[in-house]
Amino acid sequence: MSDEGRPAWAIDSNGRVKNYSDPSFEDLLASFNFDSENAEITLNGERMVLTDNRSLGTTRRELIAALGYEKARGLATRIGYDLGSNDASLALKLRDPDDVFKGFAVGPQLHSLKGSVKVEPLVFKANYQKGEFYSEYHWHNSAECLAHLTHIGISPYPGGWQQSGYASGYASGFFGRPMIFRELQCKAMGHERCFLVGKPAEEWEDAEEEMRWFRAENYSIRSRVSNLPPAKQSDPLKIGQHSIVGASSGFNLALHLVERVAKTTVPVFFTGESGVGKEVFARELHRRSKRAERQMISVNCAAIPDSLIEAELFGVEKGAFTGADVTRPGRFERAEGSTLFLDEIGTLSFSAQAKLLRVLQEGEFERLGGSAVYKADVRVIAATNADLQDAMHNGRFRSDLLHRITTFPINIPPLRERGADIPLLASHFLRKICLRHDRKSPGFDDAAIRHLQGYSWPGNVREMENIIERAVILANDGDLIGIHHLTMTGSNLDPGGSREPFWSFVLSQARGEGQNSIKEDILESGLTKDEIISCLIEGALERSAGNVTKAAKAIGMTRSQLNYWLRDKKE
Numbered sequence: 001m002s003d004e005g006r007p008a009w010a011i012d013s014n015g016r017v018k019n020y021s022d023p024s025f026e027d028l029l030a031s032f033n034f035d036s037e038n039a040e041i042t043l044n045g046e047r048m049v050l051t052d053n054r055s056l057g058t059t060r061r062e063l064i065a066a067l068g069y070e071k072a073r074g075l076a077t078r079i080g081y082d083l084g085s086n087d088a089s090l091a092l093k094l095r096d097p098d099d100v101f102k103g104f105a106v107g108p109q110l111h112s113l114k115g116s117v118k119v120e121p122l123v124f125k126a127n128y129q130k131g132e133f134y135s136e137y138h139w140h141n142s143a144e145c146l147a148h149l150t151h152i153g154i155s156p157y158p159g160g161w162q163q164s165g166y167a168s169g170y171a172s173g174f175f176g177r178p179m180i181f182r183e184l185q186c187k188a189m190g191h192e193r194c195f196l197v198g199k200p201a202e203e204w205e206d207a208e209e210e211m212r213w214f215r216a217e218n219y220s221i222r223s224r225v226s227n228l229p230p231a232k233q234s235d236p237l238k239i240g241q242h243s244i245v246g247a248s249s250g251f252n253l254a255l256h257l258v259e260r261v262a263k264t265t266v267p268v269f270f271t272g273e274s275g276v277g278k279e280v281f282a283r284e285l286h287r288r289s290k291r292a293e294r295q296m297i298s299v300n301c302a303a304i305p306d307s308l309i310e311a312e313l314f315g316v317e318k319g320a321f322t323g324a325d326v327t328r329p330g331r332f333e334r335a336e337g338s339t340l341f342l343d344e345i346g347t348l349s350f351s352a353q354a355k356l357l358r359v360l361q362e363g364e365f366e367r368l369g370g371s372a373v374y375k376a377d378v379r380v381i382a383a384t385n386a387d388l389q390d391a392m393h394n395g396r397f398r399s400d401l402l403h404r405i406t407t408f409p410i411n412i413p414p415l416r417e418r419g420a421d422i423p424l425l426a427s428h429f430l431r432k433i434c435l436r437h438d439r440k441s442p443g444f445d446d447a448a449i450r451h452l453q454g455y456s457w458p459g460n461v462r463e464m465e466n467i468i469e470r471a472v473i474l475a476n477d478g479d480l481i482g483i484h485h486l487t488m489t490g491s492n493l494d495p496g497g498s499r500e501p502f503w504s505f506v507l508s509q510a511r512g513e514g515q516n517s518i519k520e521d522i523l524e525s526g527l528t529k530d531e532i533i534s535c536l537i538e539g540a541l542e543r544s545a546g547n548v549t550k551a552a553k554a555i556g557m558t559r560s561q562l563n564y565w566l567r568d569k570k571e
């Protein structure tokens, strides 16, 4: 913990120690706009609302009374997390990527500009190369802690719920891995001031204490009526090992619906773009259902030809058609007492649709070529990325089946609308894939994170997993994942079809078609073409520790071209 008056200090990525002083607010301040005529306040293009701090206190008191401490604090924390992660994307675009102090300071400075809290950095250590982050802050004049103190009184726990959530969401977005900020001292607890520590989630021994606030569902069964914080969890969440990962409001809403419907037997219908993780959510639903002990059976309807799908689903008697040499049960029989997941249900043939409707309505079916009636106790989960309403209007999908399967629809939003999930997912996949391939990587470098955050992810979560898997295989064991690992093959599969693949997004950013233009920087520098090429070669040689072949490859030259250039310049 920090002593009074100790100078703030920081270690940069190169291991240099320097005194920390906040960069100027000018760029942020200049983006404040009060348009009284149109009743609009904006900060960096984000719409703001000026509100009385009093409302924070009354809202909090009402929320605790209505929901209990646990849910009220969770809600405030998640709102803060979402705001913080949004501001992190802004920070990554706004300031020089090489100055990690200045870049990171956007978050605390915005907090201060918005009137939330004056943030005084005490310790700031960030080293991308080693994947390290550690920081200590004093909060002065915290609006939220003051509101807590005024409306709730001195409490045994800290009051900066939304503000801590903001700091956690901001740092997670900024560094591309789950970070947790915890208020260890607080005015609302009777301390002289608020004191805050932030570091990677896995470095907190009891990270679940905070991680549970980031999820909409209630993890705790203890403190439903109590106003006191619950005791320590005996079974802490192992971060990154959960099958389902996210913190965005879209993710939380979908998970909330899953939890609501899991224990019933109604059919559930997942919609969402290709690659958003509909099957992952279906598995989570099954895991939380009363059928969890039995294995969920999955069928991708689009992968099975029309002529075989009925036999696949309902089974077949020997001799039912040419090629049916043996009697075999279908997926409905195999899923007896369990869950059947039907992906891409929109591609089912009309006759398979009729049979499916019969199972859903009457709970019975016959094998193909057979006359015995089988009873089915199967929970059906269906999914599609197609517009089934449209298919129904065009006569390709039965309206009665559509109404039957869409009793409980759950939409999984695309990844581009779930910004807060990106660092958590990237970090989750990195861990999972390293384990799969027996590799180690401390994380992503800052450029990689910036691009992961800025990309529109047309292929969604699946595209991210593929890109990270390729990067892990390309990187040396123990290396940070850089932009060159994420883009090296130049042939990222793009399940979104004609939309922009990741590597062309990175190229367009580099060419200055995006917001961070290196084109301008180069023109500003006044260098000639030859000088720029020399710089490029020099830099590549430094990176490759003098290895000419490696350096040439990194900048798209051949070894002999590079040698020729070097000789030419010497003469």
Ligand SMILES: [Zn+2]
Pocket: 139, 142, 145, 158, 159, 160, 183, 185, 186, 187, 188, 193, 194, 195
């Ligand atoms: Zn506080």
